[in-house]
Amino acid sequence: MTKTKDSKTEHIILDAAKRVFQNKGMDGARMQEIADEAQINKAMLHYYYRSKQLLFEAVFKNAFALLAPQLNSILNDKSSVEEKIRNFTANYISFISKHPYLPTFIIQELNRNPDFVLQMKGKKGFPNIEKFKKQIDVEIREGILKPIKAEQLFINIMALNIFPFVASPLIKAFVNIDDKAFKQLVEDRKTEVADFIINSIKA
Amino acid sequence: MTKTKDSKTEHIILDAAKRVFQNKGMDGARMQEIADEAQINKAMLHYYYRSKQLLFEAVFKNAFALLAPQLNSILNDKSSVEEKIRNFTANYISFISKHPYLPTFIIQELNRNPDFVLQMKGKKGFPNIEKFKKQIDVEIREGILKPIKAEQLFINIMALNIFPFVASPLIKAFVNIDDKAFKQLVEDRKTEVADFIINSIKA
DNA sequence: ATATTTGTTAACCATATGGTTAAACTGAAT
DNA sequence: ATTCAGTTTAACCATATGGTTAACAAATAT
Numbered sequence: 001m002t003k004t005k006d007s008k009t010e011h012i013i014l015d016a017a018k019r020v021f022q023n024k025g026m027d028g029a030r031m032q033e034i035a036d037e038a039q040i041n042k043a044m045l046h047y048y049y050r051s052k053q054l055l056f057e058a059v060f061k062n063a064f065a066l067l068a069p070q071l072n073s074i075l076n077d078k079s080s081v082e083e084k085i086r087n088f089t090a091n092y093i094s095f096i097s098k099h100p101y102l103p104t105f106i107i108q109e110l111n112r113n114p115d116f117v118l119q120m121k122g123k124k125g126f127p128n129i130e131k132f133k134k135q136i137d138v139e140i141r142e143g144i145l146k147p148i149k150a151e152q153l154f155i156n157i158m159a160l161n162i163f164p165f166v167a168s169p170l171i172k173a174f175v176n177i178d179d180k181a182f183k184q185l186v187e188d189r190k191t192e193v194a195d196f197i198i199n200s201i202k203a
Numbered sequence: 204m205t206k207t208k209d210s211k212t213e214h215i216i217l218d219a220a221k222r223v224f225q226n227k228g229m230d231g232a233r234m235q236e237i238a239d240e241a242q243i244n245k246a247m248l249h250y251y252y253r254s255k256q257l258l259f260e261a262v263f264k265n266a267f268a269l270l271a272p273q274l275n276s277i278l279n280d281k282s283s284v285e286e287k288i289r290n291f292t293a294n295y296i297s298f299i300s301k302h303p304y305l306p307t308f309i310i311q312e313l314n315r316n317p318d319f320v321l322q323m324k325g326k327k328g329f330p331n332i333e334k335f336k337k338q339i340d341v342e343i344r345e346g347i348l349k350p351i352k353a354e355q356l357f358i359n360i361m362a363l364n365i366f367p368f369v370a371s372p373l374i375k376a377f378v379n380i381d382d383k384a385f386k387q388l389v390e391d392r393k394t395e396v397a398d399f400i401i402n403s404i405k406a
Numbered sequence: 407a408t409a410t411t412t413g414t415t416a417a418c419c420a421t422a423t424g425g426t427t428a429a430a431c432t433g434a435a436t
Numbered sequence: 437a438t439t440c441a442g443t444t445t446a447a448c449c450a451t452a453t454g455g456t457t458a459a460c461a462a463a464t465a466t
Contacts, residue, residue: 009413027230028315031454041415046455071377107370108311112231114372127377146402151378151388152395158374159366164358166369167310169317171361174274174330175354185354192355199349200403212443234424244445249425411464419456424449431444436437 010048012038014058017045021059022101025108029056060109063102064120070095071127074157081139082198085157089194092161093186103162129154146203153201160193213251215241217261220248224262225304228311232259263312266305267323273298274330277360284342285401288360292397295364296389306365332357349406356404363396 016038020029031052035042049055074088096102110117120126129150136150164171164186172182219241223232234255238245252258277291299305313320323329332353339353367374367389375385 007413025228025230025315027228030452032452042454043416043456044414047413052454104314107307107373108314110372111307111311111369112228117372117376121376129378148399149391149395151380152392152399154378155367155374155388155392156363156396156399158370159362160359162370163362163366166314167361167365169313169320170310171358173320173324175332175357177354185358188352189355189358192352193359196351196355196359196403200399210443233422235422245424246426246446247444250443253425255424407466409464409466411462413460413462415458415460417457417459420454422453423451425451426449427447429445429447432442434440434442436439 007048009040009044012040013045013048013055014062016040017049017055017059018062021056022063022105025105026052026056026112060106060116061120063106065125066099067102067106068125068127071158072125075127075129075132075154081135081145082202085197086194088157089161089197090190093190093193096162096165097186100165100168104166107166143203145201148201153197157197160197161189164189210251212243212247215243216248216251216258217265219243220252220258220262221265224259225266225308228308229255229259229315263309263319264323266309268328269302270305270309271328271330274361275328278330278332278335278357284338284348285405288400289394289397291360292364292400293393296393296396299365299368300386300389303368303371307369310369346406348404351404356400360400363400364392367392 013034017029017034020034020037024030024033029052031045032042034055035045038044045052045055049058070088070092073091074084077084077087079087132154133150136145136148136153139145140147168182172178175182175185177185216237220232220237223237223240227233227236232255234248235245237258238248241247248255248258252261273291273295276294277287280287280290282290335357336353339348339351339356342348343350371385375381378385378388380388
């Protein structure tokens with residue numbers, strides 16, 4: 001059994017760091033807490049990841065890499081706009097229900113350090129709107145869709161799908177519901193949101 | 204000139220604290236930085252606000268008090284649903300363009316400490332969906348609107364209006380635009396978003 | 407078997423940080 | 437002028453925190 005480059009410990013650390021950073025953010029997280037979470041000596045964190053900043057970046061990139069393909073599906077898939085919206089909405093909400101921390105974490109940390117996104121932008125697999133733009137224009141010309149800017153539509157799709165997870169404490173308070181009812185509301189959105197969007201843009 | 208209860212210094216501190224907390228969040232903010240920002244001795248912060256936590260709460264409540272009336276306008280005004288949506292969208296985007304930090308700050312800190320919202324919930328002026336719910340049901344019965352749950356519609360309105368500000372670094376990267384183009388995109392949303400929503404829900 | 411590299415630990419260090427204190431200053435009331 | 441409450445400052449304190457080190461253990465190579 002050859003030793004894998006990523007040691008077991010290294011993985012345990014990343015996993016613990018994920019949990020802590022996702023809950024507390026970069027500023028709120030403590031190296032000792034990550035070590036405790038991993039049931040490991042604090043020095044190991046530095047042994048494998050050198051610094052808090054680098055450990056954080058590993059976690060962030062990991063999280064981003066999980067999210068990006070989701071968005072690419074709506075930007076680059078071959079199906080029609082309507083199909084894409086229906087698929088994306090259902091899939092995305094399922095996906096995030098399994099990782100409810102993800103969008104909040106990414107958005108929070110990107111606001112803390114907007115330059116961070118520039119580092120990602122170059123890499124392949126980074127979501128890009130160009131293909132989607134062309135597709136929208138084609139479907140408008142074909143009379144399938146009402147005129148709308150692809151940028152605005154894309155923002156709307158993102159907003160309707162992501163926002164409820166980012167703002168859940170606020171929504172729960174305003175709508176005056178508990179966790180269970182909120183979960184049901186989100187579940188309903190798997191079709192609600194797609195209908196809402198398509199209603200609006202279909203010619 | 205009688206001395207006002209709120210001293211000048213107290214106000215200067217709150218103002219500086221706003222700027223720092225909004226940019227760095229509770230965890231990222233430093234008392235020394237706030238003192239520097241206010242050009243004042245650090246001990247004054249404790250003299251007037253006792254602790255970082257209390258100073259933070261003052262800032263947070265202040266921010267929340269600014270945001271709440273905006274949401275109440277859509278929940279409690281007398282006009283028709285369509286009018287409300289058009290007004291709210293235009294007003295809200297104008298409002299936030301002047302306070303771009305607000306939604307991100309509130310959402311971020313509420314996620315850090317969800318119990319915080321419960322403390323606000325009791326107070327009068329806290330946004331509540333009940334009236335809006337009834338209005339939606341009436342307009343559906345009258346055939347003005349297609350059937351939709353008030354909760355979902357409210358979430359959609361919030362999402363479409365608030366999300367672009369919360370996720371601006373992400374959006375700028377995906378849509379591949381600079382600050383100026385983003386500002387224009389947001390400006391366009393003052394009518395875009397209302398049209399998008401009304402398109403979808405009007406019978 | 408022995409040397410060498412890799413992994414792990416406890417103790418330690420420098421600095422940052424929220425908070426305190428005691429003395430000094432200010433301006434108005436006596 | 438003196439008192440007195442409210443305000444401001446510099447110095448200080450205890451603790452938390454990210455990071456390092458040196459010794460030790462386990463695995464791997466020679």
